Amino acid sequence: MSDAVLHTDGLTVQFGGLTAVNDVTLACGRGQLTGLIGPNGAGKTTFIDAVTGFLPNNASGRVVLEGQDVFGRVPHRLAHDGLSRTWQTLELFDDITVRSNLDVASQRLTVAGAVRDFFRPSSDHGRVDEVLELLDMHDIADRLPRELSQGQRKMVGVGRALVSSSTKILLLDEPAAGLDKAETQGFGEGLRRLVDEGYSMLLIDHDMGLVLTVCDYIHMLVFGELITSGTPDEIRNDPQVISAYLGHSGRAT
Amino acid sequence: MIAALRTRPLPERVSVVVLGALITAWFVAAILNHEVFFQPVLFGFGTGSIIAALALGLVVAYRASGVINFGHGAIATYVTYIYVSLTDTGHYPVPPIPNPFAPIEGIFHVEIIDFPTMIGLGGPMNTAAAMVIALLTAALLGLIAHFAIFRPLRYAPVLAKVVASVGIMLFLQAAVVLRFGARAKSADPIFPNEPVAFLGVRVGQDRFWLLGTVVVGTAVLWLLFRFTRFGIATRASAENERFSTLLGFNADFQAGISWVMASVLAGLVGILVAPITGVTPNLFTVLLISSLGAALLGRMSSFVVAAAAGLMLGVLDQELFRVEFEYDWIPNIGIRRALPFVVIALAMVIRGETLPSRGALTAERLPEAYAPVITRWRQCGYALFVTAALLVTIFAPFQYRAGMQNSMIGVLLALSFVVVTGYVGQISLMQMALAGVSAFAVGSFGTAAGLPMLVALPLAVLAGVVFGVVAALPSLRTRGASLAIITLASGLAIEEIFFQRSGWFGLDKTNKSSDPPSIFGVDFGPSNDFFLGDDKIPSGGFGLFVLVFTVASCAAVMRLRRSRLGEQMLAVRANERAAAAAGVNVAAVKLSAFGIAAFFAGLGGALTAYKLGIYGQDSFGIFVSLSVLAFAYLGGISTVGGAIVAGTLFAEGIGIVATNEWFIDVGPYTAYVAGFFLIGTAVYNNEGIDGFQRKQFHQLVNWWRSRRGLGPLDPAAVKERSA
Numbered sequence: 001m002s003d004a005v006l007h008t009d010g011l012t013v014q015f016g017g018l019t020a021v022n023d024v025t026l027a028c029g030r031g032q033l034t035g036l037i038g039p040n041g042a043g044k045t046t047f048i049d050a051v052t053g054f055l056p057n058n059a060s061g062r063v064v065l066e067g068q069d070v071f072g073r074v075p076h077r078l079a080h081d082g083l084s085r086t087w088q089t090l091e092l093f094d095d096i097t098v099r100s101n102l103d104v105a106s107q108r109l110t111v112a113g114a115v116r117d118f119f120r121p122s123s124d125h126g127r128v129d130e131v132l133e134l135l136d137m138h139d140i141a142d143r144l145p146r147e148l149s150q151g152q153r154k155m156v157g158v159g160r161a162l163v164s165s166s167t168k169i170l171l172l173d174e175p176a177a178g179l180d181k182a183e184t185q186g187f188g189e190g191l192r193r194l195v196d197e198g199y200s201m202l203l204i205d206h207d208m209g210l211v212l213t214v215c216d217y218i219h220m221l222v223f224g225e226l227i228t229s230g231t232p233d234e235i236r237n238d239p240q241v242i243s244a245y246l247g248h249s250g251r252a253t
Numbered sequence: 254m255i256a257a258l259r260t261r262p263l264p265e266r267v268s269v270v271v272l273g274a275l276i277t278a279w280f281v282a283a284i285l286n287h288e289v290f291f292q293p294v295l296f297g298f299g300t301g302s303i304i305a306a307l308a309l310g311l312v313v314a315y316r317a318s319g320v321i322n323f324g325h326g327a328i329a330t331y332v333t334y335i336y337v338s339l340t341d342t343g344h345y346p347v348p349p350i351p352n353p354f355a356p357i358e359g360i361f362h363v364e365i366i367d368f369p370t371m372i373g374l375g376g377p378m379n380t381a382a383a384m385v386i387a388l389l390t391a392a393l394l395g396l397i398a399h400f401a402i403f404r405p406l407r408y409a410p411v412l413a414k415v416v417a418s419v420g421i422m423l424f425l426q427a428a429v430v431l432r433f434g435a436r437a438k439s440a441d442p443i444f445p446n447e448p449v450a451f452l453g454v455r456v457g458q459d460r461f462w463l464l465g466t467v468v469v470g471t472a473v474l475w476l477l478f479r480f481t482r483f484g485i486a487t488r489a490s491a492e493n494e495r496f497s498t499l500l501g502f503n504a505d506f507q508a509g510i511s512w513v514m515a516s517v518l519a520g521l522v523g524i525l526v527a528p529i530t531g532v533t534p535n536l537f538t539v540l541l542i543s544s545l546g547a548a549l550l551g552r553m554s555s556f557v558v559a560a561a562a563g564l565m566l567g568v569l570d571q572e573l574f575r576v577e578f579e580y581d582w583i584p585n586i587g588i589r590r591a592l593p594f595v596v597i598a599l600a601m602v603i604r605g606e607t608l609p610s611r612g613a614l615t616a617e618r619l620p621e622a623y624a625p626v627i628t629r630w631r632q633c634g635y636a637l638f639v640t641a642a643l644l645v646t647i648f649a650p651f652q653y654r655a656g657m658q659n660s661m662i663g664v665l666l667a668l669s670f671v672v673v674t675g676y677v678g679q680i681s682l683m684q685m686a687l688a689g690v691s692a693f694a695v696g697s698f699g700t701a702a703g704l705p706m707l708v709a710l711p712l713a714v715l716a717g718v719v720f721g722v723v724a725a726l727p728s729l730r731t732r733g734a735s736l737a738i739i740t741l742a743s744g745l746a747i748e749e750i751f752f753q754r755s756g757w758f759g760l761d762k763t764n765k766s767s768d769p770p771s772i773f774g775v776d777f778g779p780s781n782d783f784f785l786g787d788d789k790i791p792s793g794g795f796g797l798f799v800l801v802f803t804v805a806s807c808a809a810v811m812r813l814r815r816s817r818l819g820e821q822m823l824a825v826r827a828n829e830r831a832a833a834a835a836g837v838n839v840a841a842v843k844l845s846a847f848g849i850a851a852f853f854a855g856l857g858g859a860l861t862a863y864k865l866g867i868y869g870q871d872s873f874g875i876f877v878s879l880s881v882l883a884f885a886y887l888g889g890i891s892t893v894g895g896a897i898v899a900g901t902l903f904a905e906g907i908g909i910v911a912t913n914e915w916f917i918d919v920g921p922y923t924a925y926v927a928g929f930f931l932i933g934t935a936v937y938n939n940e941g942i943d944g945f946q947r948k949q950f951h952q953l954v955n956w957w958r959s960r961r962g963l964g965p966l967d968p969a970a971v972k973e974r975s976a
Contacts, residue, residue: 052834079836091831093824095622103817104824105835114818114845121816160835 004064005030005169005200006051006083011061013043013050013224020046022224023061028169028202033195035215036204037235039244043224044204045088048171052085053078066168080108082168084161086175090153092145098156099141102128102163131163135190151183162199169200176210188214208245212236220244272599279572293571295456299529300540301567302463306522307537307544308551308559309467309474310515315553316478316487317511318403320414321545321734323879324421326537328398328516331425332391333523333532337438339383344371346432349925370432380443388520394425395516399509405936410619411733415680416886417935419879422538424928429534431925439531443524459529464564466525470518471560478556487511535876542745542875543570545738546596566596590749594742598727619678620940622823622891623947624814639804645907646800647786647793654786656910658779658796658864661803663903665857667885667896668810673850674882675891676819677843678826680737682878683724683744687851688858689873690747691717693758695859696767706770714855716758720747721851722844729840732829744875752870764869767862770798779864791864799860806853807893813849814893822846880904880924883931889941898942902927 007027013020021043028034038044050059053075063071070081084105093101106126109117116122132138135155145153154175161170172191176184184207192214195201205211211218212232219229222244228235235241283291307325314322338344347369354365378386402417444462448455478484489497490504498504523537530536543566551559573589625631646657666688673681694716699709724743728736751758759765769778776794777783783794813819824832825842833839862868871877884902889895901908904923938945 054830054833075830075833076836076838079834085834087831087834091828093827093831095619095823095827096820100820100823104820104832104837108836109817109821109838111845114816117817118812164836 003030004028005066006202007064008047008051009062009064011047011050011059011063013046013055013059015058020224021050021059021221024221024224024226026219026226026229028200029217030200031195031198032200032216033191033214034200034202035211035218036202036221037206037208037211037218037241038221039206041223042206042221044206044221045173046224047221048085048173048202048204052083052171079105079164080166082164082166083171084164084167084169085171086157086161086173088174088177090157092153092156092160094145097142097144098137098148098159099125099128099132101145101156101160102131105160106163107165127163127165131159134162134194135159150178151187154179154187162194167199169202171202171204173204174206175203176205176207184210292454292456293575294568295451295454295460297568297571298464298564299460299567300570301564302460302467303522303526303530303537303540304543304547304566305467305560305563306470307519307541308547308563309470309556310518310522311541311544311548312551312553312556312559313474313511313518314515315548317508317515318399318407320403320406320418321553321738322398322421322515323415323418323538323541323737324398324425325418325515325519325544326535326539326541327422327425327429328391328394329519329523329537330429330532330534331394332387332516332520333527333537334429334433334438334534335390336383336387336520336524337440337527337532338371338433339374339378339386340380340440341377341438343374343376343378345374345386346371346428348428349431349922380441384524387524388517391516391520392513395513396509398516399512402932402936403512404505404508409935409939410678411737412619412674412678412680412886412890413935413939415734415737416882417932419883420928420931420935422928423880423883423924423931426534426538427922427925427928431921433534435534437531437533438527440524440527442528444528446529457529463525463529467560467564471556474556483507483510538876542742543567543593543596546593546600546742549597549600549735549738562596566592591746594746597739597742619826620675620889620891620944622676622814622826623894623944624811642804643797643800646796647783651787651789651791652910652914653907654793654796655791656905656907658791658799660900660903660906660908661796661799662857662860662864662900663881663884663906664803664896664900665806665853665860666881667888667899667903668806668893669850669852669854669857670882670885670890671810671893671896672813672822672853673846674885675895676814676822676826677846679728679732679843679846680734680740681725681728681847681850682737682741682875682882683721683747684850684854685858685873685878685881686744686747686875687717687721687724688854688861689752689870690720690758690858691855692767692858692862692868692873693752693760693765695862696761696765697757700766700768701761706772710770710859713859714852717855717858718848718851721854722848725844725847728847729843741875741878744878748870748874752873760869764867765862766867767865769795769866770863778866780866795864798863802856802860806856807897810853810896811893818842818845880927883927887927887931887934887941889943892941892943894947895941895943 004027007025009025011024012022024047026036036044036047046055049055051063053073056072056074059071061071062069065081065083070078070083073081093104096104103125106128132141135158137152137155137159140148140152145156148156158170158172158175161167161172176187179187188210191201191203195216203211203215212235215232217229218232218235220227220235220238220241227244228238228240230238283294307329310325311322314320314325335346338346349370350368357363358365398421402421403414406414406417442459444459446457446459449458449461478488486497486502487507489500490502490507494504519537523532526532544563547562547566548559550562551557570589570592573592577589642657645653646661647654649657666684669684669687670681673679673684691713694713695709698704698712699706702709704712724740724747727743728739731739753759755761769776769781771777777798779791779795781792781794782788783792783797786793821832821837821842824835824837825839829839832842858873861872865872884899885896887902888897888899900906903909909923934941940948
């Protein structure tokens with residue numbers, strides 16, 4: 001894919017003798033919602049961890065962001081470069097308000113900036129208000145994450161990933177886990193809206209329903225290997241996908 | 254082995270190779286010149302055995318409940334003193350308990366009831382009987398430690414566990430001093446101690462007995478945890494408490510048994526060692542730092558590695574002693590004293606952050622870093638508070654003035670913990686060593702080098718900051734209890750290497766002196782005249798000098814909490830990975846926290862130097878660090894208000910002075926009571942006194958509002974607002 005925001009080239013992750021992600025080469029298109037699916041244990045989260053720099057001792061290969069090889073950079077540097085992610089287990093900053101959660105992620109803090117801000121609090125909150133508006137979170141902005149519902153907490157996680165002005169692509173790690181059917185549908189529509197506004201995203205999920213309805217293009221991982229890629233329609237009819245999700249008897253039918 | 258090494262990161266590979274080369278070199282030298290090289294080995298086995306045996310107990314307790322027990326050495330001490338007392342006089346000490354009539358007795362100066370301090374058990378006892386009673390006491394201490402302290406703390410953050418075990422240490426050591434005094438005691442030999450010749454070296458045979466006991470003990474523990482049902486179940490619970498509980502094992506029971514084992518082991522070490530080395534109230538706690546290093550090398554889980562490392566540490570200590578003694582060209586920088594630090598740092602590099610974490614069910618949160626909305630009313634409150642402090646500082650009678658000065662310095666020291674531990678969640682036990690660096694530096698820069706105070710004080714504080722940041726570097730790879738251990742060892746290393754010899758950061762002939770602070774020719778020292786207040790020492794002028802710094806520091810930390818850096822600190826405290834993914838440079842935030850914390854510690858240290866005028870290293874030792882942490886946690890580790898409460902309670906602070914004047918002399922009981930309340934705070938109220946009273950106050954406000962027909966205060970309105 002020529003107009004890819006992010007692509008990986010031969011990304012491999014090994015834990016001792018176990019190869020969790022094996023030579024994965026895939027691309028995420030600009031302004032597209034790309035899906036990464038696979039059964040439990042396929043290596044989806046490991047893939048995101050490797051891309052975002054959390055497995056420096058185990059990963060190898062190339063991660064190219066807007067034409068630049070960013071592999072080997074530390075996580076916070078990658079965040080500044082434009083790789084934003086959410087977490088399956090949310091991992092919000094529980095001790096500070098929703099607004100502060102976004103504030104932390106909204107801009108880069110330099111030593112000079114920190115000193116300046118200490119003496120003269122800056123009123124520049126970057127895109128914080130914009131994102132609060134976008135995700136309809138103004139009325140919970142001054143609450144602590146632990147006071148919120150699970151669905152609201154998920155939105156805070158997404159907001160935190162969206163808020164940085166340098167964000168080029170959003171990597172969403174199973175954002176719909178724990179949501180019921182209606183919530184999932186609403187969440188999917190929300191994602192679609194963001195993509196239509198120009199965001200690029202990689203959505204990881206094992207909920208086939210969600211991924212097939214909202215994504216533009218889908219990759220599938222099984223046991224760490226990329227076994228197939230295609231549009232939702234192609235994936236829906238791919239015998240390998242059916243086999244991976246339903247086992248070998250699935251292929252026989 | 255080599256293939257396994259090849260997959261490890263570079264620092265690990267280098268350190269393993271260096272370690273291997275050192276051991277080989279030593280081995281070759283020992284073969285070539287065995288008399289000279291062998292003697293330290295035999296002598297070293299004495300200390301090494303104690304270190305190893307304490308390390309075994311640490312591993313047992315960690316495997317049982319994931320607690321690194323800083324109080325382990327104090328348990329050994331307490332039990333040993335009981336044993337010595339029983340064999341000497343047959344007296345069993347009654348633990349100091351609070352006298353409920355004390356306030357009445359204090360006010361009316363009468364004695365209502367006389368609590369016994371000792372129970373006579375009919376004259377000196379024989380070894381066996383005394384040992385049984387002492388070890389039963391140890392078992393009881395183990396049960397109390399488990400059921401009253403660490404069981405309720407099962408799901409608590411590491412900080413609470415560390416603090417509780419520090420509380421045990423303070424409590425038991427204070428109990429020993431209260432009952433037996435601070436003097437060294439010795440006991441009749443248990444092992445035969447006639448010297449024997451071994452490879453041309455004569456050495457007391459009790460060392461071999463001790464060594465044998467440690468070897469047997471290690472083997473027994475290894476077999477117990479490897480092959481018995483109990484041991485396997487304990488290991489399973491350590492892996493995953495939920496599943497082992499579902500399988501029908503009682504993790505709680507196992508942990509209780511393990512605590513009894515650890516505690517009895519500690520007591521046994523003390524009793525067996527007392528005849529050889531004698532015992533002082535903090536002997537085992539000092540050795541415990543080496544034991545922590547040994548246990549850490551065994552990843553807090555391998556008995557064999559921990560015991561072997563403990564023995565090696567003892568040997569290495571003696572070898573270094575001999576080498577420093579023998580070769581003049583080796584700089585006498587106390588490297589031997591810093592050995593535990595070197596070992597612990599090495600263990601951290603080799604093992605990384607791989608302390609096995611226990612699969613607990615849930616984790617509780619750290620105390621809330623409360624930041625109130627600063628309203629007009631609040632500003633008025635602050636102004637009133639500062640004015641009151643100012644009046645007491647200048648116009649109160651001299652003992653209150655002294656109390657205020659101690660308290661304000663205590664606030665500064667506590668603030669350093671608020672920043673590094675409260676805001677960023679990093680447990681640092683070296684803050685007083687950093688205070689010491691600044692204290693000694695202020696004497697050097699100001700008095701020795703003759704720089705004016707306005708230059709010397711900033712330079713001295715800067716020195717503390719530099720030390721703080723450098724000492725924090727190895728800690729970037731670790732967190733939690735491992736960090737507590739490495740900072741404890743760093744503090745010890747700073748103390749041993751820099752404070753004991755003369756120079757910029759050390760002593761001039763056992764004590765250092767500092768001139769009073771002076772601004773444009775006006776002296777503000779405690780014994781200089783001041784135009785307000787009476788003429789007694791300390792003068793209000795010095796109090797005013799301290800007050801300015803303390804008020805500015807409190808305001809600065811409150812501002813820090815609400816600044817961007819403060820938000821990033823709390824983000825790091827909540828979740829390092831998520832903070833990194835959100836673009837926070839975690840290492841930089843941690844280092845800046847260590848630097849800022851060192852700034853406040855250094856300021857506190859420098860002011861202490863001005864206050865004392867002549868001072869030694871006792872004021873800045875690692876045990877002082879531990880007790881300052883204790884007070885900071887007691888007050889409330891994550892708020893400025895907590896630091897102020899901590900300062901009030903601080904040794905010889907205003908709170909203690911007021912209690913002494915109005916009620917009773919609590920002086921000798923301060924450490925004891927602080928230890929007790931520290932444990933209580935860690936277990937039952939981790940918000941500290943400040944958080945506790947804040948919650949009570951909010952409840953009161955809501956009660957009042959509900960009586961007036963108003964709704965309860967919206968929690969979001971009380972919480973911090975960034976806007």
